[in-house]
Amino acid sequence: MNNKSIEKITTNIAKIRTPLRLVSGKTLPQYDLKYETYGELNENKDNAVLICHALSGNHHAAGKYQGDDKVGWWDNMIGPEKPIDTNKQFVVCLNNLGGCHGTTGPTSINPETNKVYGSDFPIITVNDWVNSQKELMDYLDIPYWQFIVGGSLGGMQAFEWTLQFPLLVKNCIVIAAAPKLTAQNIAFNEIARQAIMKDPNWHDGNYLSKGVFPNHGLALARMLGHITYLSDASMKEKFGRDLKKSKLNFNYEVEFQIESYLRYQGEKFVTGFDANTYMLMTKTLDYYDPIKDLSKSIKDRLGDSKSKYLIISFTSDWRFPPIRSKEIVKILLDNENNVSYSEITADGGHDAFLMENKDYFDVMRSFIKEVDDGF
Amino acid sequence: MAFRKDLLLISSWIKNDSKVLDLGCGSGELLKILKQNKNIKGYGVDNDIQNIKSSLKNNVNVLQMDLDKGLNSFESNSFDYVVLAQSLQVVKKPKDLINEMLRVGKEIIVSFPNMGHWSSRIQLLFKGMMPITTNLPYRWDNTPNIHLCTIKDFLKFCRDNNFEITEQCITNKKQKSSLLTKIIPNLFGEIATFRIR
Numbered sequence: 001m002n003n004k005s006i007e008k009i010t011t012n013i014a015k016i017r018t019p020l021r022l023v024s025g026k027t028l029p030q031y032d033l034k035y036e037t038y039g040e041l042n043e044n045k046d047n048a049v050l051i052c053h054a055l056s057g058n059h060h061a062a063g064k065y066q067g068d069d070k071v072g073w074w075d076n077m078i079g080p081e082k083p084i085d086t087n088k089q090f091v092v093c094l095n096n097l098g099g100c101h102g103t104t105g106p107t108s109i110n111p112e113t114n115k116v117y118g119s120d121f122p123i124i125t126v127n128d129w130v131n132s133q134k135e136l137m138d139y140l141d142i143p144y145w146q147f148i149v150g151g152s153l154g155g156m157q158a159f160e161w162t163l164q165f166p167l168l169v170k171n172c173i174v175i176a177a178a179p180k181l182t183a184q185n186i187a188f189n190e191i192a193r194q195a196i197m198k199d200p201n202w203h204d205g206n207y208l209s210k211g212v213f214p215n216h217g218l219a220l221a222r223m224l225g226h227i228t229y230l231s232d233a234s235m236k237e238k239f240g241r242d243l244k245k246s247k248l249n250f251n252y253e254v255e256f257q258i259e260s261y262l263r264y265q266g267e268k269f270v271t272g273f274d275a276n277t278y279m280l281m282t283k284t285l286d287y288y289d290p291i292k293d294l295s296k297s298i299k300d301r302l303g304d305s306k307s308k309y310l311i312i313s314f315t316s317d318w319r320f321p322p323i324r325s326k327e328i329v330k331i332l333l334d335n336e337n338n339v340s341y342s343e344i345t346a347d348g349g350h351d352a353f354l355m356e357n358k359d360y361f362d363v364m365r366s367f368i369k370e371v372d373d374g375f
Numbered sequence: 376m377a378f379r380k381d382l383l384l385i386s387s388w389i390k391n392d393s394k395v396l397d398l399g400c401g402s403g404e405l406l407k408i409l410k411q412n413k414n415i416k417g418y419g420v421d422n423d424i425q426n427i428k429s430s431l432k433n434n435v436n437v438l439q440m441d442l443d444k445g446l447n448s449f450e451s452n453s454f455d456y457v458v459l460a461q462s463l464q465v466v467k468k469p470k471d472l473i474n475e476m477l478r479v480g481k482e483i484i485v486s487f488p489n490m491g492h493w494s495s496r497i498q499l500l501f502k503g504m505m506p507i508t509t510n511l512p513y514r515w516d517n518t519p520n521i522h523l524c525t526i527k528d529f530l531k532f533c534r535d536n537n538f539e540i541t542e543q544c545i546t547n548k549k550q551k552s553s554l555l556t557k558i559i560p561n562l563f564g565e566i567a568t569f570r571i572r
Contacts, residue, residue, distance in 0.1 A: 310431075329438065330448050336394070336416060341438040342427050359424045366431035 005071050006063040006079045006086045010037045013102065014139045020097075020132055026122040030111065033136050034059050034102030035094035038078060039086035041142065048142040049084060050133065051093035052150030052157040055225070055281045056273060058101035061093040062086070076356045083364035084149065092140065096157075097132045098124040098280045106276030107208065119205020119276055126153075126160045126288045133157075134165060144168045147368065151175040151353035152320065153281070156288050159328060163290055163298075166305035173367070175312045176353040178324035179331060180289040185319070188228055189282035192221035196275050205276050218275045219266030226265050231316035231349030291331075302335045309339040310367045312360065314352040340367065380550035381566050382408060385460060385484055388542070388570060389413055393455035396420065396479065398442055398472075399462025403430030410435065443467045446475040454480045461510075461566070463487040464520040470536055473571070477538070486568035489545070491525030491561040509548070510565055526561040533571065542570040 013032045020028045036059045041048060051061050051074065062078040064071050078084045078091055095103035098121065106121040113120075137145070148169050150158035155177025162169045181189075199217030201207050207214055227235075239258040254260045291298045309332055313325035322343045332339040344360045346352040352360070382405045389395060391413045397405050400419025403426075409415040419430050419437040430437035440448065443466055457480030459472070464487055466472050476483040488510035489495075495506035505515040513520060524532070526545065533540055545556045545564035555563040 326448060333418070333448060334450060334453075338436050339418075339438075340427075340431060340436050341440070342424070343439045345424075359428075362428050363424075363431065366428045370432055370434045 004080055005075050006038045008038070009060075009063040009065065011035075011059070012037075014094075014136050016132070016135045016139065018135060020128065020135070022122055022128045023125040024123055028097075028104070028122065031097060031104035031132065032102070032108075033094050033097070033104075033132060034099075035092060035136060036060060036062075036072075037093075037140075038062055038091040039089050041090040041140075045141070045143050046146060047089050048140075048145050049089045049091045049147040049149065050137075050145050050158075050161075051078065051084075051091060052148065052154035053093065053096065054150075054152035054154045055285065056222075056269070056278070057154065058099060059093050059095040059103075060101075062091070074354065076354075077361075077364070083361050083368060084147075085368075089146065090142075092136070092142075094133065094136055096124075096129050096281075098277060098284070100274035100277040105274070106205070106280065107274050116208045117276075118208055119279075121276060121280065123280060123283050123287075125284055126157055127164065129157055129284075130160050130164045133161070134168075137168070144170060147171045147173060149173040149175070150177070152177060152350065153285055156285075156290075160288075160290060162305050162307040162309075163301040166302070166307065169305075169307045171308045171310070171367075173310045173312070173364070174325070174328060176314055176317055176320050176325070176350055177311075177328065178320040179291065179327045181286055182324075186286050188224065189286055192224055192282055193279055195220040195224065196279060199275075202275070205279070207275070213270065214275045215270040218270045218273065218278060219263075221278060222269040222273075223262045223266045226262060228319045229349055229351040231318065231347055233316060233347045234349055237347070298331055299335055302331070302337065305335075305337060307337070309337060310363075311339065311341045312344060312353075312363065313342075314344050314346045314348065314350070314360075316347050317350045317352060319350040379404060381486055381546070381568065382460065384544055384546070384550075384568055385458060385486065386412065388484060389415065389456055391415075394453070396449065396454045396457045398457065398459045398476070399465065400430060400435070400437060401426050403433040403435035403437055405458065405460060406430075406435040407433045442472060445471070446479050449479045451478050452481060456480055456482050456484060458484045460484070460486050461488060464522050464524070466522065469522050470532070473536070473538060477571070482541075483571045484568065485571060486566055487524065487529065489526050489561065489564045489567050490523045491527060492565050493562050496562075508565075526564055526567045529567065529569070533569075539572045540569050541572055544568045 013034050015032050017030045057073055060072045061074045062072040080087050095101040098105045100107050106117045110117045148158040148161050155174040158172050159174050162172045196214050196217035199214030201212040201214040203210050242257040244260055311325050311329050313322035329341045342363045346357050348355045386408050393415050395415050395417040397419045400421050403419050406417040406419050420440050422441045427439050457476040494508050498506040545560040546566050547553050547556050
């Protein structure tokens with residue numbers, strides 16, 4: 001496989017000054033969207049690809065920053081001669097509204113009060129995201145997306161795009177996603193939120209003005225989330241019952257490797273993520289339901305969609321298992337949309353969508369290449 | 376491009392602008408022909424990842440699903456045609472699948488390699504071993520084909536289950552109908568194709 005990363009990364013901020021009316025009824029008077037682009041928009045402007053990130057992702061999807069040795073979160077998928085080929089496509093990835101990596105969110109200054117938003121930042125829905133991304137699209141002068149691609153929560157956004165702007169999306173790739181969350185999914189999110197809110201440093205979400213962080217709660221939320229991203233098999237293979245030291249200590253210190261790993265993941269996460277953003281993103285997930293949304297039937301919403309869909313799931317994913325992806329397929333089949341579906345055999349659990357896998361990447365390439373040539 | 380002749384026959388039975396579900400679609404060849412020549416809307420179903428890739432490369436809609444688990448993803452009467460081309464022999468419960476096909480499609484088309492063909496009979500009679508032919512190239516211990524039948528078997532199967540055959544075409548090695556395939560189809564037919572309601 002090709003390991004070469006994209007060298008030229010363009011990072012920018014789009015300052016959107018058109019007020020955004022939110023599904024909640026509130027309005028954001030103005031906002032910044034931090035985004036990255038890779039490759040060049042061609043003369044016909046028909047090679048633009050939007051990448052939608054998942055719960056804790058950001059705009060840095062591919063390549064390395066100067067002096068940094070870590071690549072973007074989807075570097076194996078996006079780059080020169082990779083499935084999403086930056087030699088051919090103009091790839092755009094942004095930090096979602098409400099994020100904490102440069103886009104306006106709970107850590108930004110509220111222009112009306114000149115104070116940090118904190119928990120006053122309005123709850124954003126997937127519909128709101130799509131509307132804000134449409135502003136970015138206009139800002140970049142992109143007439144339509146050749147592809148919108150997303151995994152997990154990003155997959156839901158990609159799908160929602162085709163419902164909200166059916167004529168602006170030629171092809172939509174929805175990976176490891178579901179049309180809406182189940183009670184079990186919401187339950188996990190609720191425990192994550194409770195962990196954050198029960199942290200003594202939470203202060204009703206206004207911890208930044210007190211100069212503290214609910215790091216314990218956020219780390220706990222992340223640890224819980226992380227378990228749902230892995231599969232039993234992958235955890236067994238990676239950690240088994242391995243001990244950190246050679247014998248049991250009969251106390252409550254870290255003993256098993258998995259404990260150590262989860263603590264590390266939690267501690268690493270809190271250094272780069274905001275608790276209010278985590279709260280908000282989990283709510284966004286919980287709320288998403290394209291079928292109930294906007295008082296229109298799914299058929300009405302999909303009515304004009306000429307998008308071609310590719311839906312991908314992974315056998316070991318129990319957060320959004322194949323059966324959930326098939327629900328999206330069913331919606332599209334019932335509406336006679338062009339849709340293909342592949343169920344990739346993989347042990348990686350939900351996170352398999354971020355991992356290199358020959359069948360998965362071949363399926364992506366086959367779909368993208370065909371559409372490319374047919375253009 | 377040379378297409379499989381049995382697929383051209385099936386294609387000739389399908390009306391323009393119809394909606395087609397092709398079960399066991401392989402590389403999506405039939406749907407490709409139908410899209411080019413008949414302006415159909417179609418979906419293929421296959422459970423082999425290599426076939427999913429090939430179908431995507433052929434620019435046809437393809438769904439990775441297991442036919443043995445039924446056709447739950449498809450609404451009743453939602454297709455003009457449901458096709459099962461040379462895949463009847465690989466499914467666990469042929470009767471259940473055909474019932475499912477009849478539920479989903481207004482009309483169904485089923486084709487299969489005829490085990491009653493003389494070359495198979497001769498191999499069994501003189502060699503005393505399971506036949507290996509062009510259409511059935513696998514050794515008995517390593518074959519996906521678990522429900523092989525003869526044309527006679529299939530006709531009885533349709534009678535027993537009230538599957539109404541509206542048209543049939545039996546072809547020989549050259550994939551053509553001949554006098555012999557018409558007179559004694561079960562001995563001279565290699566591929567049998569049926570329209571069923």
